[in-house]
Amino acid sequence: MTYLTKPKLHHPTLKKNKVGYTRRDYEGRVSTLCAGCGHDSISAAIIEACFELDVQPHRLAKLSGIGCSSKTPDYFLGNSHGFNTVHGRMPSVLTGANLANRDLIYLGVSGDGDSASIGLGQFAHVMRRGVNMLYVLENNGVYGLTKGQFSATADAGSKAKRGAINTDSAIDTVSLALLMGATFVARSFSGDKKQLTPLIKAGLAHSGAAFIDVISPCVAFNNHAGSTKSYEYIRDHNEAVNRLDFWPNREAINIDYDEGAVIEVPQHDGSVIKLRKTNTAYDPTDRIGAATQIQAHAAKGEVLTGLLYVNPDSEDLHAHLNTFPQAFNTLGEKELCPGSGMLEKINAALR
Amino acid sequence: MQPTDIKKPDYFHKVVDCQWACPAHTPVPEYIRLIAAGKYGDAYMVNWESNVFPGILGRTCDRPCEPACRRGRVEDENSPKPEPVAICRLKRVAADLKDGEEIAARINTNKKKKSNGKKIACVGAGPASLTVARDLAPLGYEVTVFDQDPKPGGMIWSQIPRFRLPEEVIDEEVGYILNLGVSFVQKKITSMKSLLTEGYDAVFVGSGAPRGRDLDIPGRKEAAKNIHIGIDWLSSVSFGHTTKIGRRVIVLGGGNTAMDCCRTSRRIGGDDVKVIVRSGFAEMKASPWEKEDAAHEGIPILNFLVPKSFQVTNGKLSGMVFEKVKAEYKDGKRNLVNAGEPDQFFECDDVLVAVGQENAFPWIERDSGVEFDKSGMPKLDPVTFKASLPNVFFGGDSAFGPKNIIWAVAHGHDAAISIDKLLNAENIAERPMPGMSMLSQKMGIHEWSYDNEIANDQRFPVPWADIKKTLKNVKMEVELGFDAATAWKEAQRCLNCDVQTVFTTQLCIECDACVDICPMDCITFTPDGDEKELRGRLSAPALNLIQDLYISGPLKTNRIMVKDEDVCLHCGLCAERCPTGAWDMQKSLIKMTTAGPAARSPLKRRDRKAA
Ligand SMILES: Cc1ncc(C[n+]2csc(CCOP(=O)(O)OP(=O)(O)O)c2C)c(N)n1
Ligand code: SF4
Ligand SMILES: [Mg+2]
Numbered sequence: 001m002t003y004l005t006k007p008k009l010h011h012p013t014l015k016k017n018k019v020g021y022t023r024r025d026y027e028g029r030v031s032t033l034c035a036g037c038g039h040d041s042i043s044a045a046i047i048e049a050c051f052e053l054d055v056q057p058h059r060l061a062k063l064s065g066i067g068c069s070s071k072t073p074d075y076f077l078g079n080s081h082g083f084n085t086v087h088g089r090m091p092s093v094l095t096g097a098n099l100a101n102r103d104l105i106y107l108g109v110s111g112d113g114d115s116a117s118i119g120l121g122q123f124a125h126v127m128r129r130g131v132n133m134l135y136v137l138e139n140n141g142v143y144g145l146t147k148g149q150f151s152a153t154a155d156a157g158s159k160a161k162r163g164a165i166n167t168d169s170a171i172d173t174v175s176l177a178l179l180m181g182a183t184f185v186a187r188s189f190s191g192d193k194k195q196l197t198p199l200i201k202a203g204l205a206h207s208g209a210a211f212i213d214v215i216s217p218c219v220a221f222n223n224h225a226g227s228t229k230s231y232e233y234i235r236d237h238n239e240a241v242n243r244l245d246f247w248p249n250r251e252a253i254n255i256d257y258d259e260g261a262v263i264e265v266p267q268h269d270g271s272v273i274k275l276r277k278t279n280t281a282y283d284p285t286d287r288i289g290a291a292t293q294i295q296a297h298a299a300k301g302e303v304l305t306g307l308l309y310v311n312p313d314s315e316d317l318h319a320h321l322n323t324f325p326q327a328f329n330t331l332g333e334k335e336l337c338p339g340s341g342m343l344e345k346i347n348a349a350l351r
Numbered sequence: 352m353q354p355t356d357i358k359k360p361d362y363f364h365k366v367v368d369c370q371w372a373c374p375a376h377t378p379v380p381e382y383i384r385l386i387a388a389g390k391y392g393d394a395y396m397v398n399w400e401s402n403v404f405p406g407i408l409g410r411t412c413d414r415p416c417e418p419a420c421r422r423g424r425v426e427d428e429n430s431p432k433p434e435p436v437a438i439c440r441l442k443r444v445a446a447d448l449k450d451g452e453e454i455a456a457r458i459n460t461n462k463k464k465k466s467n468g469k470k471i472a473c474v475g476a477g478p479a480s481l482t483v484a485r486d487l488a489p490l491g492y493e494v495t496v497f498d499q500d501p502k503p504g505g506m507i508w509s510q511i512p513r514f515r516l517p518e519e520v521i522d523e524e525v526g527y528i529l530n531l532g533v534s535f536v537q538k539k540i541t542s543m544k545s546l547l548t549e550g551y552d553a554v555f556v557g558s559g560a561p562r563g564r565d566l567d568i569p570g571r572k573e574a575a576k577n578i579h580i581g582i583d584w585l586s587s588v589s590f591g592h593t594t595k596i597g598r599r600v601i602v603l604g605g606g607n608t609a610m611d612c613c614r615t616s617r618r619i620g621g622d623d624v625k626v627i628v629r630s631g632f633a634e635m636k637a638s639p640w641e642k643e644d645a646a647h648e649g650i651p652i653l654n655f656l657v658p659k660s661f662q663v664t665n666g667k668l669s670g671m672v673f674e675k676v677k678a679e680y681k682d683g684k685r686n687l688v689n690a691g692e693p694d695q696f697f698e699c700d701d702v703l704v705a706v707g708q709e710n711a712f713p714w715i716e717r718d719s720g721v722e723f724d725k726s727g728m729p730k731l732d733p734v735t736f737k738a739s740l741p742n743v744f745f746g747g748d749s750a751f752g753p754k755n756i757i758w759a760v761a762h763g764h765d766a767a768i769s770i771d772k773l774l775n776a777e778n779i780a781e782r783p784m785p786g787m788s789m790l791s792q793k794m795g796i797h798e799w800s801y802d803n804e805i806a807n808d809q810r811f812p813v814p815w816a817d818i819k820k821t822l823k824n825v826k827m828e829v830e831l832g833f834d835a836a837t838a839w840k841e842a843q844r845c846l847n848c849d850v851q852t853v854f855t856t857q858l859c860i861e862c863d864a865c866v867d868i869c870p871m872d873c874i875t876f877t878p879d880g881d882e883k884e885l886r887g888r889l890s891a892p893a894l895n896l897i898q899d900l901y902i903s904g905p906l907k908t909n910r911i912m913v914k915d916e917d918v919c920l921h922c923g924l925c926a927e928r929c930p931t932g933a934w935d936m937q938k939s940l941i942k943m944t945t946a947g948p949a950a951r952s953p954l955k956r957r958d959r960k961a962a
Contacts, residue, residue, distance in 0.1 A: 007805035007922055011872045011891040012428040024870075036862040036930025044867035191861060219862065219930045231860050235908060 005030050023051040028078035032071070038190030038216030038231075039069050039138050043076040045193045046107070046136070049200035050077060053248065060105040061097060065090040065119060068145045069111035069138035069216070077107075088119025091126035091135075095317070098131050101327040102318055105204060106133035113143040116152040116171045123173070127180035127209050132316035134203040134210045135182075137173055138190070140218035141229035148221025159226030172298065174308060177211040178291050183314030184210035185290070187305045189234050190217065195243065199307060202246040205271045208314035215303065239297055241282040241306040245274040265312050275307060284310050352882055352911070354904045357853065360787040363939040365899060366916050367849045369438055372419035374761035376785070376943045377401040379416060379438055380849040384801065386444055387842035389835070392453050394445035399458070401943065403482050403528070403760050404507075406520040409443025410830065411511055413607075413638060413755040421848055424895070425871065425918045426809075434810035436844045437833075444838040451523065458527050467491030469774050472551040474540050477505020478756045479557030479747030481528050482763025483770070486946040488531040490771060499539035500590070503529070506559050506748075507756065509586035510608065512615050513826040543715040543743075553742040553770045556715075556729075557763070560748035564707040566603065570661030574668035574702075578661065581612045581705030588615055588825065597700025599623040601671055603658060604705035605635035607755075610642065612703040613650045618825040625697070626652045627671075629687060631678055644829070647815075648822065657687065659694060661702065670698040708753045728752065735769040735779045736762060744769055767946035777952050783944035792850055792923075792936045799936055801850050803923040806843035847921045851939050854912055856904040858933035865925035865934055866890060871918045874925060876910045889913060 006027070014022045026047040031040050050060065057079035064070035066087035073082050081104070085093045094108050108126075115123045115137050126135065141154040150158075153173060154166045177185050184206040188196040196214060203210035215234050217223045223230045228237075248271050265273040265285065275284065283289055290309040297304040318325075328336065355362060365371050369379040378397055385394035398405035417423075420435030427433045469492050473480035476498035484494040502508055504521050529535055540546055546554060563580035565571075571578065577597065581604065587593040600621040602613040605628035616624045626645065628635055632654045635642065642652065656673035663669065673695045676687040710728060715721050722730045722739040729738050729745050736744045746762030748754060769779040792799045814831045815821075821829045833841060866874045872891035879885075882900065886893040893900060893915035903912035926934040944950045 004804055004922065004924065004927070006868065006924065007870045007920055008807060009425050009429050009805060009870055009920060011918060012424070013891055013894070014428070014872070034930065035928045036860070036864045038862065040867055040928075041863045044863070191863060193863065217862070219860075223860075231862060232907070235861075 017051055018054040019056055021051065021057070023047060025079070026050050026055075026057065026077055028073070028075045031075040033068055033075075034220045036219040037068065037144075038140065038214075038218070039072050040075070041190040041193060042136065042138055042196070042214050042216055043072050045190075045196045045200055047076050048193070048197045049204065052197070053201050053204060055105065055204070059103070060107060062107045062109060063090050063094045063097065064109040065111070065114035066145070067111035067114045067143065068218075069140075070109060070114055071145075072138070073109050088114050088117070088122055090114070091119065091122035091131075094133055095126060095129065095131050098133065098317065099323070101329055102132070102323070103327045106131070107204070108133050108135040110135065110137050111144070111151075112137060112139045112141060112153040112173070113151040116173055117143075120152070120171070124176065124180050127177050127182040127211065130181065130183065130209045130314070130316050130320060132207050132209070132318070134200065134206070134212065136200070137211070137213045138216040139173065139213050139229070140216050140222055141227065142218050142222045144218045144221060148218065155228040158228040159224070161221050161224050172294070173213045174211075175291060175294055177209075177213075178287060178294075178309055181209070182211045182309075183208035183311040184307075185309040186212045186307045187215070187303070188212060189215045189238060189305060191231055191235065192238075192305075195240060195305065198244045198246045202244060202271075202273050202307070205246070205248065205267060205269060206310070206314065207268050208311070208316045234303060237301060237303050239279070239302040239304050241279040241293075241304055241308065242275040242277050242284065244307050245276070247272045247274065265310055267312065268314065273307065273310065278306075284308060285312065287311070352879060352885065352900070352902045354856075355899070355902045360785050360941055362899065363787070363849075363851050364785070364941045366851060367939070367941070368419040368421050369416035370849070370941065372415045373402070374415065374758045375402045375764065376941070377416075378849065378940060378942065380845055380847050381940065382445060383436070383438070383441055383842050383845040384847065386441055387802070387839055391445050391448040392450055392457070395449040395454055396457060398442055398445060399454075399527075400945075402757060403485055403763075404478060404524050404756065405442050406446030406524050407507055407516060408756060409439060409441075409446050410516050410520070411507075412439050412442075412757050414439040415757070421846055421918070422844055425846070425920060430809055432809065437810055437813070437841050440813050440830075440833060441838060441841060444833050444835075446520070447832050448835060448838075455527065455530070459530065461489040461531060463489055463491045463532055465491060466493055469493065469552045470550060471495070471553050471555065471770060472497065472546060472549070473555045473557055474546070475505055475556070475558035475747075475749070476500070476503035476535060477557055477559050477747055477759060478507060479749075479759035479763040479766070480505070480555060481525065482760045483555045483557065483746065483767045484533040485528045485531065486764060486767035487770060488528075488533050490947050493534075495534045495536055497536050497538050497540050499537070501537055503535045505557070509589050510582050510611070512585065512611050513589065514614070514618065514821060514824070514829050515611070517826070517828050541714050543719040543721060547719065547740075552774055553744065555766055555770065556738075556743065556745045556749050557747045557759070558712075558749045560708040560710045560753045562709045562711040563608075563704065564709055566658060566704050566706060568658055568660050570663050570668075573663040573666070574661040577668035577701045579701065579703050581608045581703050582708060584703055585611055585615060588619065594619060596620045599699045600625075600701050600703065601697060601699040602626045602703045602705060604628065604707070605630055605637055606705060606707070607637050607641050608708075609703075609705035610637045610645050612705050613645055614648055615825060616701075616703065617648050617650065617822055621701075624650050626650060627656050627658070627673065627697070628652065628654050629657050629676070631655060634685075648818065655687070655690065656695060662696070668699065668702065670696055671702065672696050708748075710749055710752060712749070732780075734765070734782060736766040737769060737779065742773060764943065764945055768944075768950045771946040772951060775951055781952055783950040786942040786944060786949070788940045789851070789853070789937045790940070792938055793926075797927050799923055801847050801936070801938070802843070803847070803850075803921070803936070805846070805920050805922050806840070808840060808844055810844065811837050811841045849939050849941075850921050850923070850936050852901070852914065852919065852921070852923075852925060853935045853937045854901065854903055854914070855933050855935070856906060856912070858931045859903070859906055859912065860931055860933075861906055861908055861910070862930060864928040864930065868924045868928045870922065870924070871920055873915050873917075873919045875913045876906070877913060878909070879905070879911050885913060886915075889915060891915070893917060
């Protein structure tokens with residue numbers, strides 16, 4: 001780890017966003033992760049994305065489980081709300097928070113151990129419920145924090161640092177999220193911020209369950225030859241289906257694209273995702289097609305990245321449950337405690 | 352782009368902005384670190400080796416290093432008043448706090464053991480000549496320095512007032528040089544021709560720019576008694592011949608001499624002293640801090656006034672008339688044109704004319720073999736400082752006109768190299784390379800042998816003595832210098848720009864850790880391109896074209912690493928966050944080679960060994 005705090009000085013040309021903050025204002029405490037850990041790059045991408053989206057720091061809540069990945073919310077968005085929950089239980093805490101205060105932006109941060117091992121059940125349910133959030137899974141194939149045991153996302157046949165071969169088959173979190181009904185599913189790589197940052201922006205703006213699996217090499221325990229989550233392996237096997245530009249609102253689009261190769265996916269809130277296809281056969285709005293393609297490429301040993309699926313007509317948990325449109329903390333005692341008359345009425349309806 | 356060749360000493364030398372800007376290339380961060388460590392003697396010696404007069408320059412230098420200092424740039428948009436490190440005044444700290452006896456002993460070890468039988472004459476005992484003497488005496492040369500004044504020091508003595516530079520400091524530092532076995536002779540040299548017949552193997556002319564320019568306007572002759580040429584007047588005050596001036600004084604001119612004149616006047620009788628300049632205040636030649644010092648002493652500076660005439664009443668100077676002008680710009684050239692206002696009259700008892708200096712060589716006969724150009728300056732080789740006679744060299748103000756002490760020192764070093772090579776039968780045009788060593792600062796996983804924490808302090812002001820006292824005593828030093836505690840704090844503002852970020856392409860795994868941590872957004876991994884286009888698409892735009900881009904070879908992804916050196920803090924965080932050691936922090940110690948065996952031809956050296 002670094003013992004120095006990052007100097008306050010910044011580049012003289014550092015810009016401010018619409019809400020008056022510089023990118024540096026979205027930083028957190030200095031990282032205690034291993035030098036070169038992919039997770040730190042993801043933190044940097046989250047910082048960049050929130051800056052570019054003009055997020056008001058106090059309007060965002062970051063929640064995480066346990067693991068090196070789950071420690072990272074301490075290293076970004078130092079002025080946002082945070083909840084470091086228990087191992088594998090971030091989804092339920094996030095769901096609860098979201099139900100109580102629907103006005104915040106929810107960012108869940110987890111690891112492959114946290115999500116695919118101990119927290120697999122919670123992971124599945126938070127997706128199928130369509131909780132309005134961005135769920136970032138920092139996937140390194142190992143339990144980094146506990147010194148590098150294989151996690152449930154480690155590929156069968158991949159080799160541990162000490163030479164052991166993994167014999168269990170891997171859980172593909174992207175396929176699982178698709179299957180469970182997530183309405184925004186992407187995969188990216190910590191070493192490719194150009195791809196990752198717009199995905200985070202689009203995921204934060206998406207209403208419904210947005211999921212990004214970010215392959216994030218663990219330099220300490222899973223960056224050797226024989227690993228399928230190393231910098232080198234991912235660079236060699238990365239197959240990006242598209243590059244994405246995210247526009248917070250429609251009017252802002254003023255870039256010339258080589259049409260044909262571009263599709264536009266308008267979002268509920270008026271924002272637009274522009275996808276420059278690198279694989280013309282890939283249609284990210286076709287859920288079944290996406291699932292097939294992901295499997296097909298995996299079978300070839302390729303790691304498909306990019307925006308893999310997006311449902312432009314997504315809905316979230318609040319819509320499903322027809323909840324009250326306001327955050328609870330804006331309600332007074334009278335609304336929250338409507339009195340015995342109302343209780344009588346409800347009870348009568350249930351008889 | 353071509354990958355950067357970091358083996359060339361100039362690459363990293365340029366990154367050390369202060370050292371690069373210093374005419375004598377003093378290793379500034381090195382001495383600042385030594386000051387922070389309380390090793391004042393070592394800090395003094397680092398200075399002494401490169402600039403010869405640490406105590407003098409620490410008070411009077413024109414400090415080209417400070418505008419160049421990276422600290423000023425990195426505080427841009429970060430601090431209410433971006434300012435460089437007080438490099439110059441820290442130099443003074445080394446001189447103030449060192450142990451004089453220890454220094455004398457250390458310098459003494461350079462004393463020549465025996466003469467090499469060669470004789471050198473230096474004309475003028477100013478900083479250029481004294482540097483030549485300092486460099487050559489330890490090599491065994493018998494150096495004689497001539498000056499018309501009773502004490503060696505030249506303009507250091509005669510033109511800089513004692514309230515800026517006390518006598519003891521001059522005596523001490525000139526003394527170190529004389530103690531090396533240099534002879535000083537008080538004698539006005541009146542003929543180059545006869546000097547050349549006196550058996551000297553080489554002659555160095557460091558006689559300065561001794562003639563102050565006059566102002567030939569109506570009334571000049573009639574009022575002559577109360578009109579004085581600035582540098583002559585300053586010198587006469589320095590040597591105690593002049594002790595008084597009238598109550599109301601006008602100083603003409605906008606350079607540092609004018610500032611010295613007005614401040615000196617304030618101390619010896621002038622209580623209504625004003626400086627009047629032709630140009631605008633901002634374009635004045637004086638260093639900003641010298642203008643501030645004058646303002647601090649209550650001296651107004653009136654600008655855009657062109658002198659028209661001296662007014663004489665009853666045969667005595669009574670005032671001056673000025674034309675009010677304004678600046679007009681045409682094709683980027685400034686013209687001063689009448690402002691359409693009535694002329695202005697200012698009463699005064701004395702006028703000091705400090706409107707520039709000229710070189711004068713009445714003692715060098717035009718048939719001596721030393722040739723002059725149309726403007727009356729000697730014809731010189733700009734690198735070797737050789738005149739049109741093979742064994743005559745010039746330096747300091749007498750070479751290329753008025754500059755300042757630190758330039759004179761730099762000239763002196765170069766001329767000394769030329770003289771030594773000439774007298775060793777070498778080609779003097781072949782110049783020595785600077786010495787460079789690179790030393791990794793890594794001590795442990797996150798431990799460096801330099802202090803990489805960045806202090807957020809703003810520049811500390813140097814304390815002043817009580818103005819009530821200093822204005823009464825022309826010899827009382829105004830600036831008190833930093834005390835050890837403040838010096839330590841100011842030293843922390845230094846960014847250690849000589850501790851370089853060194854990148855090893857083969858070790859990089861492109862994890863982006865350095866890009867993410869860099870507080871100044873200096874680092875980018877990107878496809879190659881041509882420089883101009885590349886500068887625009889980096890993590891932060893590289894707009895300062897004077898600063899180089901550090902370019903790696905192609906990486907595994909075929910991209911390159913580009914680092915903009917411009918506002919790098921040298922905090923080493925890139926190296927701390929690098930998992931593979933592809934970044935390392937290495938101290939580049941660059942030392943200019945001075946006269947002597949190291950500066951002689953490497954080819955010849957090898958021959959000599961073989962023989
Ligand atoms: C209930 C519980 N069981 C086990 C642990 C031990 N533990 C801590 S972190 C971790 C795995 C974390 O792996 P992952 O989520 O992939 O994070 P990484 O460190 O790889 O980023 C485990 C098993 C725990 N903290 N709590
Ligand atoms: S152990 Fe692995 S995952 Fe954890 S900080 Fe180190 S490199 Fe990152
Ligand atoms: Mg993990």
